[in-house]
Amino acid sequence: MLGLDMGLTHLAIDSSGTKEPNPRFLKKASANLRRKQKAVSRCKKGSKRRAKARLKLAKAHQRLANARADFQHKLSRQLIDENQAVIVETLKVKNMLKNKKLSKHIADASWSGVIEKLEYKAKAQGKHLIKIDQWLASSKTCSCCGHKLEELSLKVREWQCPACSVRHDRDIDAALNIKAQGILKLKAAGLSVSANGGKRKTSHALAAA
Template identity: 70%
Template sequence: MAQWRSTAEFRFKKKHGKQSSYHCTSVSVGDNWIKIPKCKPIRAKVHREIVGKVKSITLSRTLTGKYFASILADDTQEQPKQIDNLEANQVVGVDMGITDLAITSTGHKTGNPRFLKKAQRNLKRKQQALSRCKKGSKGRHKARLLVAKAHERVAFARNDFQHKLSKQLIDENQAVIVETLKVKNMLKNKRLARSIADAGWHSLITKLEYKAKQEGKHLVKIDQWFASSKTCSVCDLKQEKMPLRIRSWECSCGAIHDRDINAARNIKKQGILKLKAEGLSVSADGGLRKSGRLSVAA
């Protein structure tokens, strides 16, 4: 007997969604063109020299009607080996936040640009104009493109900022330690959901991960249940409660902590323990840098 699935199990591809196609045979790239099977050479702006043998090409079309080609090539170069002997002053702990996007164990704070919040009024105006348009009309199609372009500008600005920040962190350190964040669960907080989504913690950690792999460096994710904010980084005494409104606090040992910097230092300590447990050598700390604010151009 034939078994039928409910309609809820089927996922239909949206007409106006992102479209993509993958090609791994009969593909080639020139100075200003790409070639895929059953098509004549397609004019393209190749912004980077392709080194090695082209293995595949993925074509994609964005919601705004722009076409991109992602090219995979084998350059025959071996991936750099990961560093085995690390220096503690070249290991940095990073605490993710909302007011400040990234707080390091050296005391540097990178402010959160809040790209979505800055574009909120413009997005609201365009989305209201879209909702007033009749479905299926040319006016609605134009209004939809304006909304898509506004969202695209926000995404591009956030990606650009995160690429620069992640590269700076990887270039300056041999290992970067971060928390394991369950962003999907955190988005259930109605008051902070929009701010958390705007921060883009997951995409920043993803960029850190592949950049570290390319450079032969380490990205370490510590346990999500580790109480980095409630633990004193000097005496390791854990406080019973630490609500979000408390931004600085004093431990019974006399140490006065900035909540976020203290959390980053605890994250670094846990990361070093994890690196040593994996059999890596971490030398003694050569001292901390002076605290300040790290400025990254968006």
């Protein structure tokens, strides 16, 4: 069982402490796309040169889409191959997309594309993708004792629980909470799960990050 938290610095952070960097495909390609877009607008409408420039632009967009899809396929394949069940939080994705400042970066990260691929790959292998769609204060809750913080600014990447003193890496703690919620959901659905799945029980501790 693997809990997965989606982020921007790291695209995916899992409950065993692995952090997958965000490849930021759009950011890397944007100068090139802008240049090709300008080339199109410089050419006279209806001209052959414009048609050529448009083709070049379309190809650059296609390459970007291909690189992103390829990455998502590899990541989702690996996650489903290595786990019986993967748990993701979908409401957070929806809420974060409403943030105008972040929405471009979130669109670039394309979490929904990852979730979509996880879903059908899980299905194909008879495994589970569990979506947590209710509000879960996954980043603000201590995964050890359940203590909930009033607030935790986005800048704070590490924190110590005032109730049980355990130190948390923000993202790994969130992934652990997502995992715990997923286990509850699986149990409610009548599926038997081994909660620890052989993973270290102390993986929530900062030292393991």
